[in-house]
Amino acid sequence: MSFCALIILDLYKAISPLNVIITINYYDCDITFPQWEEERYTDGSKWKFLEHKGPVFAPPYEPLPSNVKFYYDGKHMKLSPESEEVATFFAKMLDHEYTTKDIFRKNFFKDWKKEMSSEEKAKITDLKKCNFTELSDYFKAQSEARKAMTKEDKLEENERMLQEYGFCIMDNHRERIANFRIEPPGLFRGRGDHPKMGMLKRRIRPKDIIINCSKDSKHPEPPPGTKWKEVRHDNKVTWLVSWTENIQGSIKYIMLNPSSRIKGEKDWQKYETARRLKKCVDRIRTQYREDWKSKEMRIRQRAVALYFIDKLALRAGNEKEEGETADTVGCCSVRVEHIKLYPENDGQEFVVEFDFLGKDSIRYYNKVPVEKRVFKNLQLFMENKEPDDDLFDRLNTSVLNKHLQELMDGLTAKVFRTYNASITLQQQLKALTNADENVTAKILSYNRANRAVAILCNHQRAPPKTFEKSMQNLQTKIDAKRDQLSDAKRELKSSKADAKVRRDERSKKTVETKKKAVERLEDQLMKLEVQATDREENKQIALGTSKLNYLDPRISVAWCKKWGIPVEKIYNKTQREKFAWAIDMAEEDYEF
DNA sequence: AAGAGCACTTAGGATCTAACCC
DNA sequence: GGGTTAGATCCTAAGTGCTCTT
Numbered sequence: 001m002s003f004c005a006l007i008i009l010d011l012y013k014a015i016s017p018l019n020v021i022i023t024i025n026y027y028d029c030d031i032t033f034p035q036w037e038e039e040r041y042t043d044g045s046k047w048k049f050l051e052h053k054g055p056v057f058a059p060p061y062e063p064l065p066s067n068v069k070f071y072y073d074g075k076h077m078k079l080s081p082e083s084e085e086v087a088t089f090f091a092k093m094l095d096h097e098y099t100t101k102d103i104f105r106k107n108f109f110k111d112w113k114k115e116m117s118s119e120e121k122a123k124i125t126d127l128k129k130c131n132f133t134e135l136s137d138y139f140k141a142q143s144e145a146r147k148a149m150t151k152e153d154k155l156e157e158n159e160r161m162l163q164e165y166g167f168c169i170m171d172n173h174r175e176r177i178a179n180f181r182i183e184p185p186g187l188f189r190g191r192g193d194h195p196k197m198g199m200l201k202r203r204i205r206p207k208d209i210i211i212n213c214s215k216d217s218k219h220p221e222p223p224p225g226t227k228w229k230e231v232r233h234d235n236k237v238t239w240l241v242s243w244t245e246n247i248q249g250s251i252k253y254i255m256l257n258p259s260s261r262i263k264g265e266k267d268w269q270k271y272e273t274a275r276r277l278k279k280c281v282d283r284i285r286t287q288y289r290e291d292w293k294s295k296e297m298r299i300r301q302r303a304v305a306l307y308f309i310d311k312l313a314l315r316a317g318n319e320k321e322e323g324e325t326a327d328t329v330g331c332c333s334v335r336v337e338h339i340k341l342y343p344e345n346d347g348q349e350f351v352v353e354f355d356f357l358g359k360d361s362i363r364y365y366n367k368v369p370v371e372k373r374v375f376k377n378l379q380l381f382m383e384n385k386e387p388d389d390d391l392f393d394r395l396n397t398s399v400l401n402k403h404l405q406e407l408m409d410g411l412t413a414k415v416f417r418t419y420n421a422s423i424t425l426q427q428q429l430k431a432l433t434n435a436d437e438n439v440t441a442k443i444l445s446y447n448r449a450n451r452a453v454a455i456l457c458n459h460q461r462a463p464p465k466t467f468e469k470s471m472q473n474l475q476t477k478i479d480a481k482r483d484q485l486s487d488a489k490r491e492l493k494s495s496k497a498d499a500k501v502r503r504d505e506r507s508k509k510t511v512e513t514k515k516k517a518v519e520r521l522e523d524q525l526m527k528l529e530v531q532a533t534d535r536e537e538n539k540q541i542a543l544g545t546s547k548l549n550y551l552d553p554r555i556s557v558a559w560c561k562k563w564g565i566p567v568e569k570i571y572n573k574t575q576r577e578k579f580a581w582a583i584d585m586a587e588e589d590y591e592f
Numbered sequence: 593a594a595g596a597g598c599a600c601t602t603a604g605g606a607t608c609t610a611a612c613c614c
Numbered sequence: 615g616g617g618t619t620a621g622a623t624c625c626t627a628a629g630t631g632c633t634c635t636t
Contacts, residue, residue: 191604242598247627248627250598251598251599253600318630326628360603398593466618466620548602548603
């Protein structure tokens, strides 16, 4: 490398940590472009050039073959294609609990009727009298048939679509698109107790679609005989395609993959903000503790809420429109009914019990001892309130974030979650990693550190359906391995005795072989045992979310380098692509 | 200040695929 | 080589937080 190139590269490093990705992509890109400068935009624009092929629409509806029949009140009934399609959506979900729920059925039936012809509407008046079983069986058979399809056929089709629609050109790079397929029509499945479950999610047509690309690009053509809603050239946003969804009226987007420059840079920035919080978190903590004593109610509420956000990694808790979504809360929207105060509980003083549904209707349950001042404040906030009143009636997320912004540039409630997650990982890794242990044991330590974060952030999962069985299977394997090991040890012993008597090369060799066998078995047994521990501890905990969204990847990369663990053991291929910037940047001494 | 709209990140479950076991 | 299982990937809902409007 020439001296000049070195300087440029170095400069690059100062500007962007992503230089290597940029370089790699540069060579990967098979289209030549005017070489405008790689730079961080300072005017809020996100790109200069953007070209893509537009979205892939859901396949059109294929009417049922005539031998697959729908029955109403025991009698065969031929449905119009429009209402038949909606009927198939219900039929496909027949095995799901959803279809037994009152709200789901009510919403579905209401929307279904809108699609029916007037004759159908007159006839079909009771969902209970509808028999979808032939439809359901037909789709089950179809999915079996698809499974039987050769791997090659499926793969080829997918690969072709990916190559054609899965990439775009943004500035100088060919980038992967995250979701280039438009969501197919179907029945809306909200999470938890959602008031809109079962409603018809309508089919998206070209005239619903807004295309975003640069003026000087070749913009995608709509399917023959159709038109886009709009083609715009807004480089202040990162999305390529958008449409408005009919259930909540919100906008959906097609955006780039996490491996893209634009997402990677944002991700890196997020962790840099969290690191800046690290530098001033002591000051902020001192300040909110001081504010617990404030004369002003709103300041006390703000300070207590912030304490929870910091200590318990709660989400901010924006207000939600009633009746539009499931009833879930975060910190600022917690209600009196969601907490219980115990002046004394299990030998601890000033215990607060939290019990509420958070994001995705995941239950947050926690009993925590708090400072006396916090406790007294909570009592005060709850005075003369009904159970369904807001605990923090003088606070909302925008008030809180405005305050945080004054404490540190770029500080918002969610930065605390990122900060506390990452700092916890770093501390736990330090505490749990044992230099003398082997790679397997170290990885268990890593997973335990990861788990501590997942617990902090309340990342739960439903225990896998086959959990008990798979634990049993593993235990059987462990038992078998133990037996093998004791056999091998016995053989080793006897071969040693044998060698002592014979004193020849051949029996010495046998001893060596047997020794190797014992070692191998010991190693295998240990791996199985570690696996069992890991799996048991992970039963209801999801590690993925924190790994992907909250843990500064440079901490993990540095840990791998420090202990000689291949990074592949921690991050799979997709994750390595997403965190390429960190893998490139972080040295073993990296400190969050 | 409240509310709506928009853009973006975060989330768990469903589905697919590859690895493993007999 | 066929069935099972674990892990990867896909899907899209559900959050956060900012800006613009009233």
